[in-house]
Amino acid sequence: MHHPFQCLATFGVTQPSSDEGGLFRRNILFAASGPQILTVNIKTGHIVSTWPLEDTKEPEDEQPGSKDEKGMNLAARPKIINLVAVNDGAHLIAVTGEDKCIRVFGVDAEGRLSELSERSMPKRPCAIGLTPDNRTIICGDKFGDVYAIPLQYEERIVTDSVSNITEEPKKTFVPSASEKTVHSARNRRALEDQRKQALVANAKEPLKFEHQLLLGHVSLLTDLLSVTTGSSNTGDFRHYILTSDRDEHIRVSRGPPQAHIIENYCLGHAEFVSKLLLVTPDVLISGGGDDHLIAWDWKAGRKLAQLDLRDLVVEAGLDGEVDIAVSGLWSIYDEPRQRYLVLVALEGVPTLLTFIMSVDNDIVTVSGRAVTSLPGNLICLIVMDKSIVVSSDSLKQDKETSHKERLSAYTLDSNFIVTGKSSRDLGEMWQIDPAIGATLSETNGHSSLEASRAQVNETVYSIRSLRKRGGYGEESQL
Amino acid sequence: MSEHREGSKKRKHYRASLSKEDNGLTLPKKKFFRQRAHANPFSDHALTYPSAPDHMDWSLYYPAYLSGSTQPSIVNGPNSDRAQGTPRTAESTKVTIADIGCGFGGLLFALSPQIPDSLVLGLEIRTSVTEYVQEKIKALRLQQADSKAYQNVACLRANTMKFLPNFFHKGQLEKIFLCFPDPHFKARKHKARIVSSTLNSEYAYVMKPGAWVYTITDVKDLHEWMVEHFEKHASFERVREEDLKADKCVELMIRETEEGKKVERNDGEKLVACFRRLEDPPWP
Ligand SMILES: C[S@@+](CC[C@H](N)C(=O)[O-])C[C@H]1O[C@@H](n2cnc3c(N)ncnc32)[C@H](O)[C@@H]1O
Numbered sequence: 001m002h003h004p005f006q007c008l009a010t011f012g013v014t015q016p017s018s019d020e021g022g023l024f025r026r027n028i029l030f031a032a033s034g035p036q037i038l039t040v041n042i043k044t045g046h047i048v049s050t051w052p053l054e055d056t057k058e059p060e061d062e063q064p065g066s067k068d069e070k071g072m073n074l075a076a077r078p079k080i081i082n083l084v085a086v087n088d089g090a091h092l093i094a095v096t097g098e099d100k101c102i103r104v105f106g107v108d109a110e111g112r113l114s115e116l117s118e119r120s121m122p123k124r125p126c127a128i129g130l131t132p133d134n135r136t137i138i139c140g141d142k143f144g145d146v147y148a149i150p151l152q153y154e155e156r157i158v159t160d161s162v163s164n165i166t167e168e169p170k171k172t173f174v175p176s177a178s179e180k181t182v183h184s185a186r187n188r189r190a191l192e193d194q195r196k197q198a199l200v201a202n203a204k205e206p207l208k209f210e211h212q213l214l215l216g217h218v219s220l221l222t223d224l225l226s227v228t229t230g231s232s233n234t235g236d237f238r239h240y241i242l243t244s245d246r247d248e249h250i251r252v253s254r255g256p257p258q259a260h261i262i263e264n265y266c267l268g269h270a271e272f273v274s275k276l277l278l279v280t281p282d283v284l285i286s287g288g289g290d291d292h293l294i295a296w297d298w299k300a301g302r303k304l305a306q307l308d309l310r311d312l313v314v315e316a317g318l319d320g321e322v323d324i325a326v327s328g329l330w331s332i333y334d335e336p337r338q339r340y341l342v343l344v345a346l347e348g349v350p351t352l353l354t355f356i357m358s359v360d361n362d363i364v365t366v367s368g369r370a371v372t373s374l375p376g377n378l379i380c381l382i383v384m385d386k387s388i389v390v391s392s393d394s395l396k397q398d399k400e401t402s403h404k405e406r407l408s409a410y411t412l413d414s415n416f417i418v419t420g421k422s423s424r425d426l427g428e429m430w431q432i433d434p435a436i437g438a439t440l441s442e443t444n445g446h447s448s449l450e451a452s453r454a455q456v457n458e459t460v461y462s463i464r465s466l467r468k469r470g471g472y473g474e475e476s477q478l
Numbered sequence: 479m480s481e482h483r484e485g486s487k488k489r490k491h492y493r494a495s496l497s498k499e500d501n502g503l504t505l506p507k508k509k510f511f512r513q514r515a516h517a518n519p520f521s522d523h524a525l526t527y528p529s530a531p532d533h534m535d536w537s538l539y540y541p542a543y544l545s546g547s548t549q550p551s552i553v554n555g556p557n558s559d560r561a562q563g564t565p566r567t568a569e570s571t572k573v574t575i576a577d578i579g580c581g582f583g584g585l586l587f588a589l590s591p592q593i594p595d596s597l598v599l600g601l602e603i604r605t606s607v608t609e610y611v612q613e614k615i616k617a618l619r620l621q622q623a624d625s626k627a628y629q630n631v632a633c634l635r636a637n638t639m640k641f642l643p644n645f646f647h648k649g650q651l652e653k654i655f656l657c658f659p660d661p662h663f664k665a666r667k668h669k670a671r672i673v674s675s676t677l678n679s680e681y682a683y684v685m686k687p688g689a690w691v692y693t694i695t696d697v698k699d700l701h702e703w704m705v706e707h708f709e710k711h712a713s714f715e716r717v718r719e720e721d722l723k724a725d726k727c728v729e730l731m732i733r734e735t736e737e738g739k740k741v742e743r744n745d746g747e748k749l750v751a752c753f754r755r756l757e758d759p760p761w762p
Contacts, residue, residue, distance in 0.1 A: 144676075215679060216675075260675075260682075261682070267643070
């Protein structure tokens with residue numbers, strides 16, 4: 001099967017307005033399929049660039065053999081697990097899983113990519129954010145650590161960290177304990193091992209680029225938001241880093257250079273937290289393995305509302321027993337009606353869930369909900385003004401055509417008014433957008449990596465595995 | 479394996495008999511509560527913990543100080559005589575002292591009579607070690623039911639590297655003890671150490687400005703590690719030697735921890751360092 005698009009990105013809508021390129025860049029869609037990134041002009045529908053570069057051969061000339069070869073090449077490449085378009089309108093960040101790399105691309109006015117740097121992190125990066133000036137990447141990894149690395153790469157061996165909290169110093173080997181240290185047999189063995197390992201440890205290469213450890217969880221880090229409040233004009237500008245983990249926590253820390261200060265926690269989830277979304281500057285929504293989303297006054301760590309997912313799933317006529325794992329959260333401000341739409345993806349579910357919310361100071365009211373059936377499991381989406389481009393994973397056996405539905409477009413019915421509480425009444429909220437849909441056909445037709453169902457599952461479905469499977473760790477070894 | 483099973487059977491039997499004999503007055507025997515030295519702080523233990531500090535019912539742990547509601551209330555209970563007429567407010571009936579990785583609880587039992595107006599909590603990741611301390615507290619409370627001693631100490635099972643903010647509010651703790659932490663000698667296991675630059679931020683979070691972290695170890699490398707990581711952390715400063723001498727808890731930590739006693743018998747050195755939680759700076 002053609003690998004589905006597992007990540008989508010666009011530049012934010014806040015481009016410098018005088019810049020014509022800025023307007024143009026809004027039409028650029030980045031879509032990652034397996035190891036490949038396509039840049040698509042959403043107005044013309046043309047693929048502007050692909051990375052890594054494809055064979056120059058025309059697809060028509062391809063012999064079955066050469067296609068296989070190309071397939072092999074792609075198959076050997078690491079899959080993209082995160083794609084972030086930097087709001088400066090000039091950079092794209094891609095994270096690949098197998099090699100734990102953060103790659104930064106320059107994006108020209110046409111949307112073409114040029115690879116600027118490739119940095120291999122100590123652990124697999126799970127979540128990416130940027131500082132308010134868009135000059136530093138904030139990266140959370142599988143071991144719970146959050147690093148700051150400059151967007152612009154400069155090679156150097158960093159021995160000194162400028163952080164307020166520093167990593168372990170690199171020292172020459174000194175035995176950790178004296179003769180008189182109390183030792184269990186285990187500790188004695190460990191000390192012996194340590195002597196042997198000293199060489200190995202020193203041989204481990206330090207990271208050859210500037211990096212700074214900002215904060216860390218002893219857990220798997222799942223999502224990260226870099227949030228600013230106030231403004232420098234009024235003197236109340238503040239930068240926060242919000243992080244979530246597999247152990248139900250949402251942490252609110254100050255941004256660098258004070259990232260060592262934890263301001264708060266938002267605690268209330270009973271299962272892992274996988275996604276964070278800022279709806280307004282004051283209201284955070286979180287979702288994970290629970291049957292509900294939680295809306296927070298995140299600065300106070302206070303729960304404002306609970307949005308029930310299980311009910312909606314049942315009303316949508318889906319399997320009521322489905323393992324709920326939130327794999328995506330997005331929001332749209334519906335300005336004419338002064339309401340917020342919160343869009344939810346559940347892993348392995350072929351339906352888009354929408355909550356209609358109003359936020360009045362710290363009162364969050366859900367005024368309506370909608371469900372929209374999709375051609376396949378909802379993987380991710382991007383918001384383009386009043387339209388959304390949705391990536392789904394078709395589970396149809398028909399290999400010939402199913403990939404043509406990988407991306408689809410919907411538009412908000414501007415006349416859509418909340419009529420009732422039942423989601424059934426609201427089914428028409430999102431309607432297929434034929435105009436954008438037509439421009440996606442070249443992208444859908446692109447011959448992506450041929451992948452097996454198992455390979456696709458590995459890249460696309462990772463959230464449910466965050467659920468804890470009972471406690472047998474008691475006696476396990478480090 | 480079968481030996482292990484056999485042992486656990488014996489233990490179960492022993493523990494079941496504990497409460498029956500002597501009306502629960504007998505102190506538990508350590509040998510029935512031993513457990514392998516290290517538990518993995520990264521794995522998903524079958525732990526129970528509150529989803530947030532407000533959901534913790536502390537009255538189960540300090541029944542003489544707190545009534546059954548989760549909201550601490552003024553207690554005129556068994557300890558009011560010792561409080562010398564000053565009624566306890568809700569503010570004062572919170573845990574303010576934590577012994578992290580308390581092991582068999584030597585320090586808890588020494589602290590209890592020394593700071594009777596504070597609630598002291600031991601946190602320990604190993605199940606049976608925790609149970610031992612809990613049994614011992616139960617027995618001591620019964621033995622000294624008249625004096626009402628040991629009502630201010632409790633112990634619970636927790637992985638503090640993950641769940642400290644589930645138990646304590648911001649700025650709640652006045653003292654944290656980190657006594658003879660597992661050294662985790664190997665470099666690749668340093669991440670398992672209970673002191674690190676990132677964990678220190680979590681300690682700072684639950685501590686009141688001015689509160690102290692107490693550390694002691696006989697492992698020089700670990701001592702240097704702890705000193706280095708706390709000194710480099712902008713939320714802490716090291717407490718000066720002369721201030722240590724004036725603090726009675728330092729002395730207790732040196733003498734009364736189980737590990738401290740072992741080191742004593744071996745004539746080993748005990749390396750002490752304390753750190754003060756600084757006020758947070760204004761936003762940049
Ligand atoms: C060497 S013992 C010291 C016991 C005691 N503090 C003393 O000085 O006698 C270290 C203790 O820390 C506990 N421990 C290790 N990691 C822990 C964690 N993450 N949370 C709670 N306890 C932990 C171990 O189970 C062990 O009992």
